[in-house]
Amino acid sequence: MANIVIIGPGAVGLSVGAALIDAGHQVVFAARQAFxxxxxxxAGEMAPRRRVSVVTVPEALTPADWVLLCVKAHQVEGAKAWLDATVGPHTRVxxxxxGVEHRERVTPVVPAGTVLVPVVVDIPxxxxxxxxxxxxxxxGVLTADTPEGQDFCALFTGSFVTARPTPDYVSENWKKLCVNAPGGAILALTGQTMQVFHQPGIAAIARAILSECVAVGRAEGADLPDDLIxxxxxxxxxxxxxxxxSMYDDRAAGRETEWDARNAVIARKGRLHGIPTPVSDLIVPLLAAQKVGVPG
Known part of the structure; x- marks a missing residue:
């Protein structure tokens, strides 16, 4: 049994936390609001009864075996107090x-030498x-096929989450970005559901974003098939x-969206490789302008 802290009890954090409880681990949710x-x-099934432990102040926590950081990419800095309280010399995060910048975002807010395990999440x-x-x-969740990735996947044995290491994590990560980048941007900018893809010109914009994502992903070392687009x-x-x-849902609720992790990253990494990303360059300022509280 592992001692696990979940930082960020949103849909993903609650789902993986429930799975880890089912697997027999000691799970604590770090949350600003108790439940x-x-x-x-x-969907459509009865939720089983699970005992829950929730802590609402970082000072009440001690270092864990594992910390699962389930906040959104732009919320990492805000989670630093929780990380300070729960990450010790032997903690794995x-x-x-x-997005595709897990390590870059988290390394500055944890102690030097902390073992980081980036995870691709497929839990609608x-x-x-x-x-x-x-x-x-x-x-489902995917990790790199490393000792720490294998250990993370083993935590879910006996639960409803399928966890597996993959020998090509980079490709799997970029494949998910190829889903997230066009879909999230289109729905956040239009304020419409997936039916908007059938409006004139929308599919062409989505294809252009997707094409830029594939080109940059390949430059980053991802093996993306020719028929992916x-x-x-x-x-x-x-x-x-x-x-x-989630981009649509966040925008509709007046929350900041993951535009930087999903779309600005394409332009950012495109510049590093000398790859033009004109559509991403155009839509990123529009997405960035959709700040919380700004009418859309």
């Missing part, structure tokens, strides 16, 4: 976030209330019209 119940289940989920989340159809565009066009994504 007395943990209700997490697959798993980073469950969107939503949180409806503190401690209450629903995942839809699949729940057509395959992903077909998925976008076949999506249920009322489907949304």
């Amino acid at each position: 007395a119940q943990l209700k997490v289940a697959n 798993a980073i469950l976030q969107n 989920a939503g949180r409806s209330a503190p401690g209450v989340a629903e995942w839809r159809g699949r729940a 057509d395959t992903q565009m077909a998925r976008f066009m076949a999506a249920t019209p009322d489907d949304t994504n």
Whole structure:
């Protein structure tokens, strides 16, 4: 049994936390708002009863075996007090976030030498209330095939989360960005659900973002197949019209979106490799301008 702290009890944090409890570990949720119940289940199923431990002040925590950082990429700095309290000399930190810059974002806010385990998360989920989340159809996580990645995946044995190490983590990470970058930007900028992809010109913009992501990802060492763009565009066009994504949901709720981790990264890394990214260069300032409290 491992001693695990979950920082960020959103949809993903609650889902993986519930899975780790099911696997027999001692799990503590670090949260600003306490919740007395943990209700997490697959869509349409009854949530089992789980005992929950929630701590609302960093001073009440001590170093853990594992810390799972489940805040969004732009919230890492705000989690520093929690990390200071829970990361000790032998703590390993798993980073469950969107984007491809897990290490770059977290290294400055943890002690030198801390073992970091970037994680690709595939858990379509939503949180409806503190401690209450629903995942839809699949729940998976991927890590690099390293000793620490294998140890992280082993934590989920016996739970509803499928965890596996992959020999090509870089490619898997960029494949997910190829989903997130076009879909999130289009829905956040238009304020519409996936039906907007059928409006004139929208699919062409999404394809252009996707093409830039593939070009930059390949320059970063990702092995991205030639049919990835057509395959992903077909998925976008076949999506249920009322489907949304987290960028849409955050924008609708007046929260800051992950525009930097999902879209600015393409332009940023494109410049490093001398790859033009004109569409990303255009949409990033528009996404950045959608600050919390600014009418959209």
